[in-house]
Amino acid sequence: MLTGNQQKKKRSCNTDSSLAGEECDKTCEPFNPADSAFNHAESTFNPAESAFNPAESLLRDLRSLPAWEWQRITAEHLNLDYAVVFPKIIAAKIFDALEKELEYFTGDLARVKVFGKWHDIPRKQVPIYSIAKATYGDEGLTYTYSGITTPARPWTATLGALREVLHTATGYRYNFVLVNRYADGKDKMGEHKDDEKELDPLVPIASVSLGQPRDFYFVHQDARSKKRDVPKVRLTLGDGSVLLMRPPTNQVWYHALPPRASAKHTRINLTFRAIKKRSCRPSF
Incomplete structure (x- = not known):
């Protein structure tokens, strides 16, 4: 030189x-x-050394957000925290990145067992996995719900960034996330509890909503079985929002996302969970 x-x-x-x-x-x-x-x-071009890295740019955006302001929602054995945390521009970035990154189930993994009968799932649904985070080592993690055991895939860059931000904001470490994609208001989810045995009951489920706002409600198990009258708790999950379902909510309350003809656009929902380590299986 x-x-x-x-x-x-x-x-x-x-x-x-x-x-x-x-x-x-x-x-x-x-x-x-x-x-x-x-x-x-x-001077060989290396994308990893490029001045612009979308995942790093998104993570910087997420880290720069102000402290989350939670709205507490309570009822008998219901304990929720709700906040709209991602500005529209950042929420759109996350949504677009996930649309490019995620792979959805096909075949038998796109069906669910309800009351002993198998039904097609009216939405795209994905289990996402925690492998590469140094402190977790969740390779081989599985999750069973409604008769389906789903294997774990590696975190995408966007999901990893969201998990880091959730840990910073809530103090909880999540090692699994289930993704539901609702194409429009025809897609729905029936009343159910997230109370599978693999879940750590002491860690709240963190539900991240992106895209089309949708109505959401909780119904007490006693009201559902008609033992007594307990009012439903209703809310709207907005674009860029996070809902924390704290214990003992999922032991007592069912929740659902009803169909809405007025909902014309797509919604992506991410439910971050803590799976107990004994549900991990070795990979070969």
Whole structure:
């Protein structure tokens, strides 16, 4: 490579005819590509070193957000925290990134067992996995719900960024996330509890909503079985919102997302969970 002084001296050599007869202060040296300031062998493009990395850019955006302001929602054995935490621009970035990154179930994994009968799932649904985070080591993690045992896939860049931000905001470490994609208001989810045996009952489920706002409600198990009258708890899950379902909510209350003809756009829902380690299986 050339030093600054050498480059300056070379620039003083000129073959322009207007300088004919004048001597250069240094003899011009022949051009050597290996000495060029731009060496192709040394300038191979590496995307990881690029000035713009979408995942890193999103993570910076998420880390720069102000502290989340929670709204407490309570009833008999119901303990919720709700907040709209992602501005529209950032929520749209997350939504678009997930649309590109996620792979959804097909075949038998797109069916669910309800009261002993198998039904097609009217939405795309994905289990996502925690493998590469150093402190977790969740390779081989599985989750069983409604008769289906789902294997764990590696975290995508966007899901990993969201998990980090959730940990910072809530103090809880999540090692699994279930993704539901609702194409429009025709797609729905019936009344159910997230009380599978693999879940750590002391860690709240964190539900992240992106895209189309949707109505959501909770119904007490006694009201559902008609033992007594307990009012439903209703709310709207907005774009860029987070709902924390704290214990003992999922032991007592069912929740559901009803169909809505007025909902014309797509909604992606991410439910971050803590799976107990004994549900992990070795991978071969």
